[in-house]
C-alpha cells in the first residue's frame with residue numbers, strides 16, 4: 241500500500257482528499273466522479289497495451305479490452321445519437337487535435353472563438369499547436385450584449401473561407417446555436433467542429449441543443465459536466481469514421497488508456513439513466529440561482545446572466561483582479577479560477593474576471609438554498625478582503641458547511 245511504501249505521495253493524496261472534502265469547488269470544468277468510475281480508473285486495465293481498434297489490434301491478448309472498447313463506443317453513439325464514436329482521445333485537447341489532423345493540412349485556415357470571449361487553447365491560440373500548425377482567425381462576442389453575433393461570424397466566415405469553423409467554448413454562459421453555425425459553415429464551404437467539452441452533460445440531458453445533427457465533428461471531454469473520468473472522445477458522421485480513427489492512432493496517439501476507456505463506458509451508462517437529467521437540471525438551476533444571488537449583491541455578470549452551468553463575474557468595479565479574487569477565495573475555502581473578460585485589458589495570468597460553475601457542488605447534493613449561502617460568503621470575503629479575523633471566520637463556516645456534503649457519502 242502507498243501508505244507504507246510511498247509516504248510522500250500518500251500524504252499529498254490524503255491532503256488533497258481532505259481539501260476536496262472541506263472546500264467548495266466552483267471550477268465549472270471539475271466534477272466528482274462516481275465510485276464506479278473511480279474503480280474502473282484504478283483497475284488492472286492500466287496493465288494492458290491495446291494499440292489499434294477492437295478486432296484490429298497490434299498487440300495480443302486484447303479480447304477483453306476489445307469488449308470494453310466496443311461497449312464504450314456503442315454507449316457513446318447511443319447517448320448522443322451519433323453515427324460513429326472514437327473513445328480513445330486521452331483528453332479534450334487530443335480530441336480536437338485528431339479532428340484537425342483528419343481534415344486539415346498544416347497552414348490551412350480555421351475560424352474559432354477568441355480565448356477572451358470563451359474559446360479554448362486548442363482553438364488556435366498562438367502558444368498552442370493549433371495556432372502554430374494552422375492559420376487561425378477569431379470571432380468574438382458583441383461588445384454590448386457580450387453574446388455571439390452570428391451576423392458577424394457569417395461575414396468573417398464568408399470573407400475568410402476557412403477549412404474548419406470551430407464552435408463551443410470554455411467560458412461562454414449562453415446557449416450556442418449550432419444550427420446557425422452549420423448554416424454559416426455550409427455557406428462558407430467549411431467543415432464544422434462543435435467542441436462540447438463543457439456542456440456535454442447538458443446536451444445529453446436535453447438542456448442544451450445537441451450539435452450532433454448539425455456538425456460533421458463533435459469533440460468533448462468526459463470529465464466536465466458529463467461526470468466521467470479525465471479524458472476525451474470524438475463523434476462524427478460515418479464518412480469520417482476511418483479518417484478519425486487513423487488520425488487518433490497512428491496519427492497522434494499510441495496505446496489507448498483502457499482503464500480510462502472502461503471508466504468512460506461506466507459514465508456513459510450513468511448518463512443514460514433517468515437520474516442524470518435531474519442532476520443536470522439541478523446543476524443549471526443552481527447556477528442560475530448562484531449567479532442571480534451574486535448579481536443581487538452588486539456584481540456585473542458577463543452577458544448579464546447564464547443559460548448553463550457557468551458564468552463569469554466582471555470584477556472591474558470591485559477594485560480586485562481575477563487573480564487576487566481567486567487567491568482570496570481560495571484562502572477561505574472556495575476554489576474558483578480567474579478568467580478573461582471579453583476585451584479584457586489585463587493579461588490571462590491576471591485577468592479582470594472570475595469564472596464559477598456548479599457541476600461539482602451539485603454532485604455533492606447542494607441545492608438553491610446552499611447557493612444563497614455560498615453567494616453570501618463570496619461577497620463577504622471580497623468586501624472584507626483585508627480583514628483577517630473576518631476571513632478566518634468565513635473559512636471556518638465554509639469548512640463546517642462543506643463537510644456536511646461529503647464527496648463520497650458513507651455507503
Ligand SMILES: *Cc1c(COP(=O)(O)O)cnc(C)c1O
Pocket residue numbers: 269330331332333334336359360362408409410435436437438461471472
Ligand atoms: C476543457 C476543454 C478542452 C480540453 O480539455 P483537456 O482535457 O483539458 O485537454 C477543449 N475544449 C474546450 C472548449 C474545453 O473547455
